[in-house]
Amino acid sequence: MTLDEFLRMLRRRWRILLAVVLGCALAGLVAGLATSSQHTATAQLVVAPSGETPMANASLAPSLLSSSGMQTYAELAGSERVAAAVIAELDLDEPADELAERIVARVPTDTYVIDLTVTAVDAETAALLGNTAAAQASALIDSLFGERGSGLSATVAAEADPATATVPSWWRHLPVGAVVGLLGGLGLAVIREILDQRVRDSADVHRTFGVEPLARVTVSATPGRTAPLPADSADGAVSEPIRRLHAALRSGGRTPRSVLITGVSGQEASSTIAVSLAQLAATAGEKVLLVEGDLRAPRLAGRLGCPQQPGLADYLRGTTGIESVVIDASPQVTTPNGRCPSPVYRRGTTRLGVVTAGSNDGTPVDLLGSGAFAGFLDEVAAVYDTVIVDGPAVLPSSDSVVLAGRAEATVLVVEAGRTRRDEVDQALAQLAAVGAGTAGVVLAELPARTARGQARAMVRGNGGG
Template sequence: MTIVQYLHVLRRQWLVVLLLAALGTGAAYAYTDRQVRTYSAGTEMFVGITGEKQDDVSQMSQGGTFVQQRIKSYADVVTSPAVLERVSSAYGVPVSAGQISVTAPPDTVLLDITVTDTDAERAALIANGLADQFPVYVAQLETLPQQTSSPVRLTVVERATPNKTPVSPRVPLNLALGLLAGLGLGIGAAVLRDAMNTAVTGVSDIEKLTGAIPLGVVPYDAGTTKQPLVDTDEHGARAEAFRTLRTNLQFADVDSPPRVIVVTSPLPNEGKSTSACNLALTLALGGARVVLVDGDLRKPTVGRYLGISSAAGLTTVLAGRHDLRDVVTVYGRDTLAVLPSGPTPPNPSELLGSQQMADLLATLATHYDVVVVDAPPLLPVTDAAVLAAAADGAVLVLRHGRTRKEDANRALQALDAVNAKLLGSVLNFAPKKKRRGGYDGYGYGYGYGNAPKAAAGTPAVRPAQVVLPDAENSPA
C-alpha cells in the first residue's frame, strides 16, 4: 500500500484509531496512578589526600592517581552494610542498598550519591547521613596502625535538600508512551479491519472494481421507506443525485447514446428497483419520452412502487394474450409510461431470453427515447444477464456497506460473459458527509422483493396515451 492509500484507510477508520489511542492513554494513566510515588535527593563528595604539604607537582599527580584508583572502591563501599547500619542507627531511619545509587564521573575525584525514597524528607535525610558517616568509615579503613590519621579526606561539596517533585512514576512520559502505543495499535487495527472489510464502502472501491467512478451516488434518507420515489420532492438531495445520474448517463457513450438501459444489482436488497423507478422518472421529468419495463418476473416490485396493477403486462404480451398498447399505462400526469410485469411465469429466463423479448425492446426503443428495464439481480439468476445482452447496456447498483467486492466482481464477470456493456454503476445507501456548499458521499438502498405499498397521495393512474404499432405488427 502507498502512503496515500494508508491515509485513505485511516480516514475511513479514524474512529478505531481514536478509540484505541484513547484506550492506550487511559491505560497508561491508570497504571501510573497506581504506582507509588518516589522522590530523590543527592549529595556530592570530593575525595582528596592529606599529609605533608605537597609542593612538588609529581607528588600531587601521584596523589591524584592514588585517589582515582581508590574512588572506584569507595563507590562500592558506600552501600556496604557497615555504612548503612551507621546511618540507620544515627538517624533512626531504615536504609537499604537498593535505594542508593553511587556514581563516580570519569577522570574526576567526585562521588555522587543519590537516594530514592517514598518520602522526600527522608530521602534527603539518608543522603546527608551517608555524607556524614561515610567519611568516618573511610578514615577508619585507610588509617594504618602506625599512622595517626587517614591519608584520604572526603569533603561534602553539596548537601542534599528535599525535592517535592517525584522522580517516579514519570507521568508525562508514561502518558506519551501510552498514546503512542494506542496509536500504533489503532493504525494496525484500522489497516487490518479495512483489509478484512470486503464490502463496497466508497467511490474508490467502485473505481477499483469497474475502472471508473460511479455515475451516481444516491443519498440515504430514512423517510424513503414511506416514499421511495423522488417525484414527491424534486428539490431534495436524492432527486438531485438522480439528476446527476441522468446527466452522467447521457455522457456514458456520446457516439451512441443508450436507448435501452437495464438496471440490475449483484444481489437482492441493494436498491435496484427503486433506482430503476427513480431513474426513469428523472429522465421523464427532464423531457424525454421514457417507458419503464418491470423485467423482474420473479419478484416484481415496480407496480407496487408506482401504484400500478400488474395483473397484465410484459408476460401476457410475450404470451400473446394482450396487445402491447393495451397494457402500457402511465404514471402521474402522463409523465412516465410503464409496462408492468404481468403474472409470474414458470419460465422467466426463457421468456426474457426469447426473440420476442428482443423484438419487444426494439419496438419500445422506436417509440420512446429511453427504455428503462428493472431486471432481477445478476448472481441468483441469469435473467439480468440475458436482458443486458439484448439491451444497449446495464447500470449496476451497488449498496454501500452491504455489497461485497467479490459479489460485485462476479456480477461484472456475468455481464462480460454475455458481452453486455456496462454503462456505469450507482453507489447506493452511502452515508452523508457534510461539506461546504452541500453534501457528499450519499447513498440509498431499498430491499429487493420487500417493496412497500404505494404511499398515500400517489398520483392517479390512467390508460397510457402512447403511440405504439398496430396489433398485427406488435410483438406477440
C-alpha cells in the first residue's frame, strides 16, 4: 500500500479509526477509575552474606547472587506459598491465588534488592500485607540458603509504611488506551480496506481495470416527474463531466451512431447519465434520439410527465408505427408546465427525440434480440446523428447484453461506493462475450441516502420481474 493509498484509506475509514480510539481511551479511563481506589505499599528485602551463619559452601555464593538467582528469589517472594503463609498468619478469608495476584516482587537491575509491592483497598491494609509478606518471604528464602549452607540471608531492609502508600492516578490508563486504540483502529481499517471489494474512486478503477474512467459524474437527487430535457435545467454538477464523456465518445476518429448506457447492478445512475448525455448533445446542435431500453422497469415516461403510451415494445411487436412512438422533446418545443409532449415524428427536423419503453407485455429479451430491433436502429440511425439507448443493468438480466450486441459502443456505469470489483469483472466479461464495443467506464457518485433508496427500489423491481 502506497502513501497515497494509505491516506485515501484514512479519509474513507476515519470513522472506524475514531470510534476505536475513543472506545479504547474510554476503556482506559474506566480502568483508571476502577483502580484509583486501590492503594499500594512496598517493603524491601536485601540478599547479603550473613555474619551469623557459617559459609559451608562459599563457592555457591556467586551463583546464588547472580541475576537469575535473584529473579528466582523474587518469584518465591510473590508465590502462592508466601500468600498462603500470610493468610494463615493474619487469619484472612481469601484464596491464596487471589492474594498472590496482588503481590508483585521485582528485582531492580544490578542489585541484590527485592521490592515487594502489595495492593489493598486502604493504605493500612496494604502496609500490613506488605510487611507480613516480606517477613514470610524472608523466612522462606533463608530456609533455602540454610539448606545449602551458602551463608546468605534475605533480610527485611525496609518495611512498608502506610504514610508512603501510593494511589494510582485515575488518568494514567487514558493515553495507553488511546495508543492501543490507534494501533487497533489502523489495523481494523486496513483489514476493512482489503476485504472491501467496492469501487470507490477513479484510482480504484485505474488500479483494478488498468484504465481511467471516461468521466466522474456526481448524480444528485432522484429525478422528479418534470421533463428532464430542457436546456435550462442542466445540473451544473453533472454537465461538465457529461461534456467530457461526450467528447470521449467522439475521439478516435469515428463517432458511434448508437451508444448503450448501462449499469452493472443498479439502473438509476445510468439512466440519469443517458438523459444528461442526450440533453447535452441536443443543445450542442446534434440530432439525438433517446431510447428507453429497459422494458422490464420503465421510468422515462414518468420523468417526462407522460402517461403510459405506445413505445419501443409496441413498435417491436408490430402493433404501431415509428411515427407513434417518437416524442419530440427538443428543448425549443418542450411543452410548458411539465405537460407531456405529443408523439410526433418529424423526419429530419426533430432535434431531440424520445422513445419510451411502452407496454411491458411479453419477454423483453426476445423483443430486443429480434430483427425488428435491428431494423429500428437502422431506420432511426438514418435520421439522427446519435441514438442513445438507456439500458437496464447488465447483471440482473441479459437484456443489456443483447442491446450491447446491437449498439456500436457501450458505456458501463460504475456506482462509487456500491458496485463491487467482481461485479464489474462479470459485467465486462458478459459484454465481451457478445463482442460489444465497450467504450469505457463512467464513475457515478451518489449521495448515501440516494444509494440506499436505489438499492431498495432495485430489490422491489427485481422482485416484480
